[in-house]
Amino acid sequence: MDDLLLANRNGAAFWRALGPARGYELIERPGFLAALDPVRNGLRVVITSPQPSAVDLAELAELQQRPWPRISIEDPYGVVPPRGPAPLTPTRSPVMIRRAAPLPAPAAEIVHVQTEEQLAAVDRIVVEGFPLPHFQPYGSAAAVPAGLLTTPGFDAYLIAVDGQWAAAGATITQDDVAGVYFVTTLPEFRGQGLARQLMYAVLNQLDPLPVTLTAAAPAQHLYKSLGFTTIAEATWWSG
Known part of the structure; x- marks a missing residue:
């Protein structure tokens, strides 16, 4: 395909x-x-x-x-x-894709989200870190709502630093492909390589499926270093 x-x-x-x-x-x-x-x-x-x-x-x-x-x-x-x-x-x-290939195991502990409390932490990181101004202040509405916990194919992940949730991401798997979304680190924890550690865990978890994503400018170098290649330049119209 x-x-x-x-x-x-x-x-x-x-x-x-x-x-x-x-x-x-x-x-x-x-x-x-x-x-x-x-x-x-x-x-x-x-x-x-x-x-x-x-x-x-x-x-x-x-x-x-x-x-x-x-x-x-x-x-x-x-x-x-x-x-x-x-x-x-x-x-x-850029819309990017990566075929399965070996990656290191993450050095950080990655939490596979299982509870509403953990998913609420993902929501806060996405709203404040991505950021999503139309969902701010955090708690006014859920960008990553609890109902996703029971949605087939949805998974979310967290990393903590010194006992505080610091980075998050989510995936959707359907049939023969997986997609990565909302990979985010809170501003005060950036520069520590947390997004890379999160991606190691996510991509190893999704192996052997091809994985797609749309890359924001600051993350393009990271995704290229992980083996993603650009397949198209999508136009986003916003207003």
Whole structure:
């Protein structure tokens, strides 16, 4: 299967898990998946086809015209122009994939999340460290809600430093591919290599599946050093 299709399938699986756990309405069509939250997260879209139908494009255009608090459209194929009532800003982020290969065992203790308390720690790290301003202050709403604990294919991980939760990440596994999301270190613990240790544990856990992710600029060097290669430059429209 095409690597970009693998990554897209996993991105859609991520929102099929996260959207309902947050209480969002989902709309899924052959060409896109949309998660709808009129209060906080707004309209979140993943384009899932290089050739969306005219019907899909018309529905997506109608969705963009609604009054959302924010809009975010992930378009790895570069095929959908934004049509919202206000200008949207484009950014480019690499979509990456890694085939299974040996890695060192992590030197730090990695906690595989099992409890709501642990998942709440993941939520705090993601909201404050990523950061996610529309979920701040922390506790006003869950970005990584407790319902994910019982979602098939979802896993989350934590690292503690001196008894304090310091870094976190999550994965979604579906069929023949896994995806990595929300890899985050709180600002006061950065520079200690925690993200690398977390990725050692996660990638060893996911072996032998191919693993995909979309890399933020500060983390691209780390992911390349772990064996990830870029398969596309996705356009993200936001506003």
